[in-house]
Amino acid sequence: MKNTLFITLFFLLALPAFGQETGVYLTDANGNKISQFNVGDSVYLEGICPSAGGTAARIYIAFDKTWKAGDELRDVSAGIEVLQVPSNGTVARTKIWNYALEGAYDTLIDTNNDLILQDYESCIIGKTDMGFRVGSPPPPPPVVTPTPTPVAPIPTPTPPSPPMPAPTPTIISSPPSQPSQIFSLGAHVEVKNLANVRQVPGGSQIGQQTKGALGTIAGGPVQASIAGIKYWFWNVDFIDAPDGWVAENTIQAASKPKPEPEPTPEVVEKSEPEPEIKVAEAPVEDKKPAEKELAQISETTQGLGLNSFLGSLIIGVAILFGLVIGSSIIARAIRKN
Structure with missing residues (x-):
């Protein structure tokens, strides 16, 4: 019972995958599958390509031949379409040739972009x-109608005419588009609203630039197709990353950006200290030395007076002592006599 339920569930889940159509095919603008186009028609491609799932595949239109691995891929439609295929491999209806030229062709999808x-x-x-x-x-080869012959003789069958060889396709080269002359190398441009920045013209997107972003033309113009529509691309060196190729209709001329002014160094004025004015003070006469001198003179005078008195006293005493001694000597002398 469990096995039967498991098998039934497996078929229910796998049924949509078995019913999904795989492969790519060509259509007209209305989605009708066709393989015969008129000169000047637009050729579209759609379907499912599992090997291209999750890649930015390139779609080539090449002259008809028997293809094998290792063959070089060359496009003859004057523009290789780059298509971002989702992981499920669904290829949305995409215009791969805007103006078809007479001839027999094949269509190939290069998933790894190596041209092989x-x-x-x-x-x-x-x-x-x-x-x-x-x-x-x-x-078509002509229909040979057998010539009726008499019944008696054995009819000799008329060999069929060889089929007419297919006409050699005439390649009509469309006149090349005149390159855009809106900008020139070194011109200053700005983004109008929003610009997708690509690594190569019509290639994978590497970023975006918003409105007013400024840059300088560094290369171009180069024409490339996105989803079957041709654009002119310019290589712009933006002030802010990323740099790369942007469509011409997303940018416009701009004036040369003004360089940012360099910051002015602040000048710090050092105030010089005011010179100290020294007021020369007149010397104040010190009266004390004079007073001291007077005191010294007075003391000296007093000392001299005292000394003179003592000297006079000593002299007087000496004279008196001498008189006493002399008198004593004289008296003795007289007594002896």
Whole structure:
């Protein structure tokens, strides 16, 4: 019972995958599958390409041949379309040729962008036979009507005429578009509203620049297609990253950006200290020395007076002592006599 339930559930889940159509095909603008186009028609591609899931695949239109791994891919439609394929491999209806030229062609999807057909790159329209034709189809071989012959003789069958060879496709080169002359190298530009910045013209997007972003033209113009529509691309060196290729209709001329003024160094004025004015004070006469001198003179005078008195006293005493001694000597002398 469990096995039966498991098998039933498996088929219910796998049924949508089995019913999903795989492969890519060509259509007209209304989505009708066709392989015969008129000169000047637009050619569209859609379908499912599992090997291109999750890649930015390039779609090539090449002359009809039998393709094998290792063949070089060359586009003859004057523009390689780059398509971002979601992980489920769904290829939305995309215009791959704006003005078809007469001839027989094949369509190939290069998933790794190496310009070489690989074994796993299986999304090919016309791998072993013709993918599609532009212009009048080759005339069918003539129908040979056997000539009636008499019954008696054995009729000799008339060999059928060889089929008419297919006409050699005439390649009509469309006149090249005149390069845009809106900008020139070194011109200053700004973003109008929003610009997608790409690594190469029409290639994968690497970032965006918002309104008013300024830059300088560094290369271009180069024409490339996005979703079948051709644009002129310019290589812009923006002031702020990222730099790269932007569509011409997303930028406009701008005046030369003014350089940011360099900051003016602040000058700090050092106030010099005012010179100290020294007032010369007149010397004040010190009266004390004079007073001291007077005191010294007075003391000296007093000392001299005292000394004179003592000297006089000593002299007087000496004279008196001498008189006494002399008198004593004289008296003795007289007594002896």
